[in-house]
Amino acid sequence: MDYIDYYKILDLKKDATTEDIKKAYRKLARRHHPDLNPNNDEANKKFQQVNEANEVLSDPEKRKKYDKYGKDWQHADQLDAQQQRQYQSQGRGYGGNSYSGGFGGDDFSDFFSSMFGGGGRSSRNSPFKGQDYNADLQLNLLDAYTSHKQTLTVNGKQVRITIPAGVENGQKIKLPGYGAPGVNNGPPGDLYIKFSITDNPKFKRKGNDIYIQEEIDLYIAVLGGEKIIDTLNGKVKLKVPEGTQPDATLRLKGKGFPVYKKENHFGDLYIKWLVKLPTGLNAEQKELFEKLSKL
Template sequence: MAFLDYYKVLGIDKSASPEDIKKAFRKLARKYHPDINPNDEEAKKKFQEINEANEVLTDTEKRKKYDQYGEHWKHGDAYEQNQQQGRQSRSSNASNPFEGFDFNYTGNYDTGEYSDFFEQMFGSRFSGSKRSSRGAGYRGQDYETTVELTLHQASQTHPQTFTVNGKNIRITIPAGVEDGQKIRLKGQGAEGSSGGPKGDLYIQFSIKPDPHFHRVGNDLYTKLTIDLPTAMLGGDAIVSSLTGKINIKIKPDTAHGTKVRIKGKGFPIYKKEGEFGDLYAEIQIKLPNNLTEKQKKLIQELAETLK
């Protein structure tokens, strides 16, 4: 997988504040959302990259490791653990720098091609060795799977069981996951060999299109049909949300296509309990039809007074 510069993906500087990151994410999410760009594979790919960048940069610990280790940030914990163990055992184990360290090898043992990260940690002088006499073995293969959700399912924290390579996996899916978002389950991949660690399982969420709502970031958009008198004079209307019906006020002289914002009634924000986006109801005005002669005459009289 190619390295993504998360700051570049969101179009922000490394000094960006959490609020800057949030604003950049929302702006780009609206632009590249699959509902706005149907059948556009490039937009879908861009949207997934935006989600990935946002997930890392809005997490304080992940962002810290990303800023420190760059493309190898996911190995930061292992590197720091190795550094600590190395300091503790250097005097008794100076001849074996691999002792007690479990690393994710990305090179080719047969050709001696080791990853840049490996060389940064141990130095290129070890690159000719196939593996140490007391090496950590071979890491198991990573698995990838897709879990399909409805919009309503994605809006609720819930347990879900699925099968990967004949093994049942049960996870709790947090409310607010995005279409295309990936999570990692450490150690749920293939078994390692020669005492090596298991691989990981990567789960990508695919959210089905909903007939009543479309999602842009944490906001939801729906359509609300009202009659002509309500649009002209104002009144009450009922709009549907993911959690039920909501009574709203329609202002007089509301035009067709006007968007009414219902604050806090949108999609739950991922891993932020009790926080929600907004719901936008786009007004659709239903014109009367099959008018009687008397009704037509009244409308004509009204039209004359408006000239």
């Protein structure tokens, strides 16, 4: 796998502070966000690189490993263990001398080869799993309501995926084998997709339930009647009982959001009635209300 310079992606120096990284990420993520660059594959690719760089450099432990091992940072624990075994072997075979220098990137394999006459080849040729990729995918509520296919550009490659109905905001799914190629015939890494569900002005989602507000006029509230409302899967005609109070709530079972990966399972739809009072009454209408108030 080619070396990716995360510092260069964020336009930072290696001594950048945590605050520097945060500011650079916000600036570049905003500039290359897919919403601001529709149908721009290059901007989408850059946005994903910026996210990947921020994920590594904003995490002190990951950054430490990256600074030490470069593109092989995800295998830092295995490489540290291999180095330790080599140091111990060196101590037994060379009168207890030890190596205390620092190295990073691909230098560790050259060091083993030069120090042990090729003895480091086993570690250099050991298979390692490829790097995992992370991507953010923004959906609107109606997109998340139905299963559908989307094509993503991940590290310059087109990946076609099926998004199951019912994904939640912030949810992550794993696509095994869609990450970077493995090292030395190791398995490929995985792709992790994080979903961001935008708010809907009408439908409010809480878990698998949906909440809406619907206006009815005073006469329907008092006398009863019918009201046609929009749901996520079409229009429904409802009966409004006479004497309906303001803020009364009606529950429609099974008319909410689909349950993730549970076919034919849905949450409920809750409707709050907002009673709209008449305004601009003429003299005759006011007189009628006055008569009603006395009855």
